Amino acid sequence: MRLVEVVSASADVTATSGRLEKIAHLADLIRRTPPDQLPIAIAFLTGSTRQGRVGIGGAALRALRDVPPADAPTLDLADVDTVFARVGTLAGSGSAGVRQNELRDLFSRATRDEQDFLARVLFGELRQGALEGVLVEAIARASGRPSADVRQAAAYAGALAPIAVAAMSGSPLSDFVLRPQLPVSPMLAESADSVDEAIAQLGEASFEYKFDGARIQVHKVDDDVRVYSRSLSEVTNAVPEIVEIVRAMPARSLVLDGEAIAMRANGAPHPFQTTMRRFGRRLDVDRLRTELPITPFFFDVLHVDGHTVVDDPLSRRVALLGEQVSPAHRVPRLVTGDAAVAAAFAERAIAVGHEGVMAKAVGSPYTAGRRGQAWVKVKRARTLDLVILAAEWGSGRRQGTLSNLHLGARDPEHGGFVMLGKTFKGLTDELLAWQTKRFLELEIGRDAYTVYVRPELVAEIAFNEIQASPRYPGGVTLRFARVKRYRSDKTAADADTIATVRGIYESLTR
Secondary structure, three states: OEHHHHHHHHHHHHHOOOHHHHHHHHHHHHHHOOHHHHHHHHHHHOOOOOOOOOOOOHHHHHHHOOOOOOOOOOOEHHHHHHHHHHHHOOOOOOHHHHHHHHHHHHHHOOOHHHHHHHHHHHOOOOHHHOOHHHHHHHHHHHHOOOHHHHHHHHHHHOOOHHHHHHHHHOOOHHHOOOEOOEOOOOOEEEEEOOHHHHHHHHOOEEEEEEOOOEEEEEEEEOOEEEEEEOOOOEOHHHOHHHHHHHHOOOOOEEEEEEEEEEEOOOOOEOOHHHHHHHHOOOOOHHHHHHHOOEEEEEEEEEEEOOEEOOOOOHHHHHHHHHHHOOHHHEOOEEEEOOHHHHHHHHHHHHHOOOOEEEEEEOOOOOOOOOEEEEEEEEEOOOEEEEEEEEEEEEOHHHEOOEEEEEEEEEOOOOOOEEEEEEEOOOOOHHHHHHHHHHHHHOEEEEOOOEEEEOOOOEEEEEOOEEEEOOOOOOOEEEEOOEEEEEOOOOOHHHOOEHHHHHHHHHHHHO
């Protein structure tokens, strides 16, 4: 398949506002794509290469944008994928120059539209997974499979490409099931403003402390224990304490969902950023284990001794959890339909340093990869997880640092991100120094005042209210926005959507 066919389909989707039309364009492309090239096409359409990051920086981007384009499209998908695979493995002395020459040669064989598409894929400017929901529907339409089956299979596979290949080849999607040592997409939660609202929605519910930690999924088969992050990356070597705790549990095979958090000596939690030091790139694990011990708190079980229990009601899964996990490593929980009792429980959670509570329907299954109404998070402060699109150079005491942040919400319908406003509040000197260094690593362009970055970093932004604003493309902006923390456990594909922001605005103006 020619690269131009994927580029054209992407352009058609971008130019189309209707969800059904987007699905039709993508389904047509999927039908025409050879099975062996589907993983390449799916990766490109979700804003990445099949290989992930291939070691390109901001300076290389600017150089590639200056390469004269080809007059006519000649590149095949397989040719492009081969180049990306080759440059992604380059390392050592001289590798940067070889990588640059390889990519310059590739870009010289691409038309201007193809160059623009490849540059946006390489530097994270193309949707960052925002079209994954539409792609699920497109795979279902192209293959004639029920969309619910495709969505569930993708959650268990942790990726769309193998599902697309299986669906189009006629293979049974039922083969994609939960298996220990293969991480699955976690179940997600909606938000509520209060426990009263949560109870009104769920009735009697299971309330849990909402920890401000790192989401973990732990798999055990005999003595082999593996720990995965929220993004399904394996982090086993970083958390030997968790491995030891789960290895001692009675079940032979086990899959648990929970949070890992660094606790102070007095039992209060450390801030999120402190916890995330345990998951850094370069770790002295033995030292950190002594200085910053980490504790797991589990709230769900997905598999026990050969039996997958995701379809069992929460009440049953909680009972099974109690058979495996000691009280010291279970999230505090209370089942009630009394709003006053639930509110007191939430106040206790906040009093000991946690974010608030989760409310869960007691009869609900575990829907991997879905953000359903059966789980509701209730936090004291209103926050959004937004993507940093750019940053402006500071002045005065902040001169020489990148300070004023451009905040973007994800736009699943049209792709990309919608800017909601700016903020320079909530930034410590340490955070200013860190983000300046990181933004320059992610730089994709600049003008006299602003550095534009690959949309990869997610920040949790607290705010007082949302107000209408003709100044910004989404028609709304955040009032008194401030940075609470960076979410190193989330990717841009996990950021809140513009629809969520508008929904909050509408609920506040009714």
